[in-house]
Structure formats: structure tokens, C-alpha cells
Amino acid sequence: MTLCGQPWSSGWDSTMAWNSLRSGARCAVGNADDDCAFFRAEIERLTDRLYGVALRLTGNPAAAEDLVSEAVLKAWSNLGQLNDRQAFQKWMFRILTNTFISDYRKARQEPTLALDEEGEEQFSLFEQLHQPFLLWWSNPEQELINKLLRNDVERALDNLPDGFRIIMVLVEIEGYSYAEVADMLCVPIGTVRSRLNRARSMLQRALWRQAREAGLTAAQQQRSRP
């Protein structure tokens, strides 16, 4: 299912793969009570992850709540499209992601996710930290990884510009392939690859700055780059 080629204003409900919103939708197999119980159990099981992904996509707790609620409503309305219950999780997260992309485009009145064409020099956190002569008795890269708190990584990711953060979330958190992301964002695969590389570079640069500010890399200060 793809949003490419669809007018941005029409959103998900005009896409060929989706039925229009209707009440009383049921799975293709199983009776109604069983469907409801199944749906409720799946949503309860997936809520943490749905909210987490939504939060990383939107960067905003209130918007994340709205996104999850909207996606759950759409999923229920389209439950009749789901023929294989084993695929529910993948299907549910695709709804969440497509809903976000559609809403994002509408809000910004952009047909595609605009990404800054100007590039910084590629940055590698590993290269900043790595000291080959210490290879056998010290590991400053691993030490930094061990010291990085969830908040550190969260801050670095959430502060990325939208287009780069979204691609990072789609690939590194949601696990979509480059082809799937290209399809969702209506860009060539090569663009996904290059933007993802830049997003990773930006994330690592941000982590480096945070680590320096926190004094986690005092030993590397002398040979560090800004």
C-alpha cells in the first residue's frame, strides 16, 4: 500500500488499499466477539511500542497520543482487510506510519518529505573515540556506549530535523527496508540511503557534543574535533 501519487490532501482514505471508514468491521475469519477480543488483546500488547514509535515520529507526547488513537481507529475500521492474524503487528504499524506521513504532509502542505539538500561533513563517533594503540587493553568506544543514557540518545534523536529523524525511526526503530521507506516517502532508494547516512552522521555528532558537555570524553579532548 502506498501513498505515492495520491494528492496529499486526500490522505489515507482514498488510497486503493484501504476501505472507507465504516463501523462494525470484522476480521475475514472468526466471529465478531472473537474479533473484538483479538483486537483488544493485540492493541494492549502493542500499546507501549505504538506509543514509543509515535513519540519518536512526532517528537511530541500529545501528538503521539493523537496519532496512536487515530491509527487504532483506522485499524478497527479496516479490520476486514486483515486475512492473517499473524500479520496484525506489521499491519498495525504500517497504519500508524502511513497515518503519520499523511498527516505530516497535510500539516506542512508538502507532497513529499522535504529534506535539506545541504550536507555537513560525515561524522563518525567511533573515529572520534578510537585509539588503535589501546586496542588490547582499553576500549573508549565501548566505554562511551556503556555510559550513554537513554535520555542522551533520546535527546539526540528527537533534536534531529524532521526529515532525518523520520527516516531514522522508519529504518532503525521500525525496521523497514530501504525499498519500503522509499515507497512510503515517495523518493528513490538512493535518496533513502544517502539521507539515512546523513541522519546517522548528525545523530553521532549530536551524541559527541552531548558527551563532551557531560565530560564523558575528557580523555579525547586533545584530539577532538568540534
Add this chain to the structure above:
Amino acid sequence: MTKHDHIRCEEVIAHLFAYLDGEIDAEKRRQIDRHLEECRACFSRAEFEKALRRKVRQLGDEKPPRSLQQRLKGLIDRF
């Protein structure tokens, strides 16, 4: 930098993210697998990037606020 199995460290590093993303052809994957078995420097780098990716992936799990749990329950109760 040393040369292992016809693929140089520079090439491994250039393809490392695609390798870790599973977005690389089988032959290149085989070459990189072999190189990482033999080159400690590139192995260290690959392990570092994997560890950082795990940190990022963990951000996908977040305890939702009670308001969302109640909102979803209210939605589903009406289905």
C-alpha cells in the same frame, strides 16, 4: 589498513551501514563477514555501530501515559 579476502577496510566501512541494515547483496555480505572475522579494527567498529543501533532501537518502547491507555480503552469499548 590491511587487505582481507579481496575487500579493503575502506570498502567495508563504506558499506558498513548497508551491511548492518541487511541492504547488501549476498556476495558483498559474504566478503564483509569474512573480513570482520579477520580484521579486529573493522570488527570493533561494526560492534560499536551495532551497540549504538540497539540504543536507538530501544527508544521505540515507551511507557504510554495513563491518558492514552484510557483513551484507547474508551475507543475499543465503543467498537
